[in-house]
Amino acid sequence: MSPLEQIKPQVRAMKPYTLTPHEVAHKMNQNENPLGFPEALKDEVLARMRQQDWARYPDFHSAELTEALARHIGLSPSQVIVGNGSNELIYSTLAVTVGPGDAVVIPVPTFSVYKLIATVLGATVHEVLMQAEDNFALPTEQVLALAQAERARIVVLCSPNNPTAQSYSLAEIRRLCAESGALILLDEAYQEFSAQNLRGLLDEFPNVVLLRTFSKAMAMGGLRAGYALTSEVLAQEIRKGQLPYALNSFTATAAVVALENMALFEEQIALIRAERERLFAGLVALSFAQPVPSDANFILIRFEGHTPQAIFDHLLARGILVRDVSASPGLAGYLRLTVGAPHENDALLAALGELAQGP
Ligand SMILES: Cc1ncc(COP(=O)(O)O)c(C=O)c1O
Known part of the structure; x- marks a missing residue:
């Protein structure tokens, strides 16, 4: 065999x-x-790393970075999950929500990693095609109908979307949060370049997981730092799907230095x-x-x-x-x-x- x-x-x-x-x-x-x-910030990260004991494991949930992010965004640290790039948080969110036969709805074209991970986990991925003629707008009715018919656990929305570079209408996103019955995985990897900020949805909807990253605007793609923002109860569950010590000390230090120098x-x-x-x-x-x-x-x-x-x-x-x-x-x-x-x-x-x- x-x-x-x-x-x-x-x-x-x-x-x-x-x-x-x-x-x-x-x-x-x-x-x-x-x-x-920036070079000066690299020096600062290296100086701080020299002070640390590299033999020791990092603290479990990168408390310093988690607290810095919570202050930066105006949430409680219990609502912030840091991870090894937002890819890792896509993985842990899907790992604790979907298994064989569960439905995930994804408007496409979009970042291909959502489908890849959902498929590895055995979920059934339902894609809804966005049309060039519509400027790749969200096909809300179709997404909603599919999510409801398939009792989808997750709807993934990437805004601004990769690769179309379009942000979805806030009203349409809000409608999906309110009516789909699913958990909405909102990927804002490019938020810093966008005119839109979906952070406010966290105050309105308990079923939103917002993903952000240090890889793009903060020039840290090589270091792998991302974060998820959600309700305290969902954050507790998603953390269970993460590997222990997902974020290494070096990356956590660099992310703190980046936040201090926004x-x-x-x-x-x-x-x-x-x-x-x-x-x-x-x-x-x-x-x-x-x-x-x-x-x-x-x-x-x-x-x-x-x-x-x-x-x-x-x-x-x-x-x-x-x-x-x-x-x-x-x-x-x-x-x-x-x-x-x-x-x-x-x-x-x-x-x-x-x-x-x-x-
Ligand atoms: C939409 C989107 N989400 C997530 C990621 C992954 O980012 P990270 O480096 O934080 O894992 C990318 C990277 O290209 C992306 O385009």
Whole structure:
């Protein structure tokens, strides 16, 4: 008997979540902060780490970071769960809610990790397609009908959504919170770049789990820190699904230093938002590119007369790495690119401009 037979069939049938690495000058494929973690703050993190005893386990729930986050957001520490990136909190939330046969409803295209984890856990994933013609708006009626008919345990809403960069209407999100009967997993990984903030929903609805991360705006993708905000009772349950000591001392220290210095990140965020508008205008000016308005730090673009692969290769040859999302549901013809530093956005617009002039 092959040992592979012991692996769940739905896992064997799945494609892994992976990304081909490329060494490039301009990395615009993972929605990271191109300005980086400020050097002075790196020094501060290293200094604090030198004071710590690395032999000792971190405290169980990273109390210092949890309390700092609670103050920052205006919640009780009992409502804050910190984890090893928001991916880990997606995992622990789903681990304590769904098992074989349970329904999860996900509007797509969206971040693929929700489906991946739900599937590994044996849940049945119901996807609802959002349409380009509707600017990828939330198909609320369909989501609601499915959630109710399937008695879904979870509805996942990512706002601003990756990869469409659109924020959903607050009224529609509120309706799903009130009427779906499900727990609403709200992923706000890109909140800092957005005009919207869903934090207020926590005061209104007991069935909301809000996910945020230090990976994007706070330039800490490599360190893996995320957090979930929810009611005290749900937080207690979700913590049971986490691995002990999910967050290491180094990352927790860096996250505390980041929170103490939010003003520096606010400056970076303002610059990235301004660059987003400049990049968007530059893309609109290209006859063959149709960018989707963005409320995040990345832009989804439909290209005409060039395949996504051709654009990807053209940019890669010039040291610019973007994300080909054309295999995602409803996104044939689309690429996604992260707003870069000013010189990177210049390089990108120049490279695309070459295509406008023809071969
Ligand atoms: C929507 C969304 N949620 C969560 C994540 C994962 O972030 P983290 O680094 O916090 O695990 C990403 C990363 O790309 C994302 O795009």
